[in-house]
Each structure stands twice: as structure tokens, then as C-alpha cells.
Amino acid sequence: MASERAKELARKQKAEAKALKEAKKHSDNPSDWGTVRQLRESYKLAAQYKSSTPWILLACVLGCTAVGVVLGLLLDPMVMWIIVGFFGGLTLAMYVMQRVVKKAAFARAVDQPGGGEMALSMLDKKKWHYTAAVAVDRQMNCVHRAVGPGGLILIGDGKGAHNLLGAEAKRYKQVLYGVEVQTIMIGDKKGQVPLEDLTAHIKKLPKTLNKEQIEEIAYRLKGLDRMHSRVPLPKGPLPTSGNMKVSRRAMRG
Structure with a gap:
């Protein structure tokens, strides 16, 4: 009897594992994809965004392989240099595709509600704490927040987010005594930061806080968040249709 139960349990577990594997195989969630599918979908996204991508890759x-051939003619052994050139070319092609995918994803996220969250998600989570949409208005303009070595930063996201950003900055300054509040407005106008440059811009800010100060401010902000209700914001600034999906891990390289 015990043996039959064990066999039945084993069959059930095997069936569940098979069902899970099949679900992941047909999943639209990039986090469920394997490396091969991530590369395939990333390539599709890059090629759709820039039609010349296949030829560039x-x-x-071919260019790096040709360099390997030339080096092989000058230096022995030739086969080794050809292999080095070929794999060097693959590495370069992967880097170029990653850059195109990143541009494509940011281009899709521009003007979408909460699109700035994508840029913030690419910050080093060991150094930075970020919270998307700490404030949202009726027009779906929103303000994101990041705390890290560069300080406490509020990011206005949306063409009409200026007033909301100003109001939030004033509120934070009144509550968080002794903490400097910096503001950034996402956009292409003078004084604004383009979405695709936001991550790099934040990383380059002068370091004003150490690890202990960051943790202390993050703790104080949790209390502030509990007192300030937030309007739900539609998730997913990344493309959500068909083969336009791409994982953020692939964007990071």
C-alpha cells in the first residue's frame, strides 16, 4: 500500500513538473524564459527597432574574424587566432545587440505612464533603494523616488509632472529634517534628463550619503509612505505585446 502511494505521489510530482515546464515554455513573462529564448526575443526586438541590426551583427x-585571420598570417598558430577573432566578434555582436535592445525598450517606454521605473530598476540594488510612483495625479503624471549614494532624489515622470514634483519635494523637505531633496524631471527639454540617460545621470551624482545614512533615510521613508496613500499605477512600462517583450536582465547584458 505504501509503495502504491509513493508511486502515485511520484507520478503526481512528475506531472506537476511537466506542467510547470510547459507553462514556462509558452509564458509571456521574460523572467520565465531560458537564455536561448531571451536571446531570440532580444534579437527580434533589436531587428524590429533597427532594420539594419542583422547586418551590423x-x-x-566577420570583421573580428577577418582580423583573426590577419593575425594568424602574421603570428602562429593561425587556427587559434581565427577562433579568437570569431569569438571576439560574437562578444562584440552581443554588446551591440544589447545596446540596440536598450534603446528600443527605452523608446517604447517614453511617454508611457510610469516609464521611468524601467530606468530606476537598472540601478544597483545593493546601493540604491527606489520606489516607483510615490505620487500620481489624475493625468497619470507621477513622481518616483530613489535613495542612494547620490542622496534622496525625486523624479518627475510625465509631461505635466512639474507641479506634482514641486509639491512632493516641498512635502519631503518639511518631513525629513536635515535631508537634502534633489529633483529630476524626465524629458528632452533644457534642464531635463532623457529617460535613456536617467540611470547613468543618477549614478554620476556626487556621493553625499554613506551606507548607514542611506539605510536610516530608507527607514524614515517607510513611515512617510504609510501616512501617504498612493494611487495605483498601471505596471509595465516595457512593451507588452507579442515579440516586443524583453527581460531587463538581457538589457543589462
Whole structure:
């Protein structure tokens, strides 16, 4: 009897594992994809955004391989240099595709509600704490928040987010005594930061806080959040249709 139960349990576990594997295989969530599918979907996104991508990637591989052949003619052994050139070309092609994918994803996120969250998600989570949409208005303009070595930063996201950003900055200054509040407005106008440059811009800010100060401010902000209700914001600034999906891990490289 015990043996039959064990066999039945084993069959059930095997069936569940098979069902889970099948679900992941057909999942639209990039986090469920394997490496091969991530590369395939990233390539599709890059090629759709920039039609010349296949030729650029091919040029990277062939160009580096050609350099390997030349080095092989000058230095022995030739086979080794050809292999080095080929894999060097693959590495260069992957880097180029990553850059195109990142541009494509940011281009899709521009003007979408909460699009700035994508840029913030690419910050080093060991150094930075970020919270998306700490404030949202009726027009879906919103303000994001990041705390890290560069200080406490409020990011206005949306064409009409100026007033909301100003109001939030004033509120934070009144509550968080002794903490400097910096503001950034996402956009392409003078004094604004383009979405695709936001991550790099934040990383380059002068370091004003150490690890202990960051943790202390993050703790104080939790209390502030509990007192300030937030309007739900539609998730997913990344493309959500068909083969336009791409994982953020692939964007990071």
C-alpha cells in the first residue's frame, strides 16, 4: 500500500513538473524564459527597432574574424587566432545587440505612464533603494523616488509632472529634517534628463550619503509612505505585446 502511494505521489510530482515546464515554455513573462529564448526575443526586438541590426551583427562577427585571420598570417598558430577573432566578434555582436535592445525598450517606454521605473530598476540594488510612483495625479503624471549614494532624489515622470514634483519635494523637505531633496524631471527639454540617460545621470551624482545614512533615510521613508496613500499605477512600462517583450536582465547584458 505504501509503495502504491509513493508511486502515485511520484507520478503526481512528475506531472506537476511537466506542467510547470510547459507553462514556462509558452509564458509571456521574460523572467520565465531560458537564455536561448531571451536571446531570440532580444534579437527580434533589436531587428524590429533597427532594420539594419542583422547586418551590423554579421559585420561584427566577420570583421573580428577577418582580423583573426590577419593575425594568424602574421603570428602562429593561425587556427587559434581565427577562433579568437570569431569569438571576439560574437562578444562584440552581443554588446551591440544589447545596446540596440536598450534603446528600443527605452523608446517604447517614453511617454508611457510610469516609464521611468524601467530606468530606476537598472540601478544597483545593493546601493540604491527606489520606489516607483510615490505620487500620481489624475493625468497619470507621477513622481518616483530613489535613495542612494547620490542622496534622496525625486523624479518627475510625465509631461505635466512639474507641479506634482514641486509639491512632493516641498512635502519631503518639511518631513525629513536635515535631508537634502534633489529633483529630476524626465524629458528632452533644457534642464531635463532623457529617460535613456536617467540611470547613468543618477549614478554620476556626487556621493553625499554613506551606507548607514542611506539605510536610516530608507527607514524614515517607510513611515512617510504609510501616512501617504498612493494611487495605483498601471505596471509595465516595457512593451507588452507579442515579440516586443524583453527581460531587463538581457538589457543589462
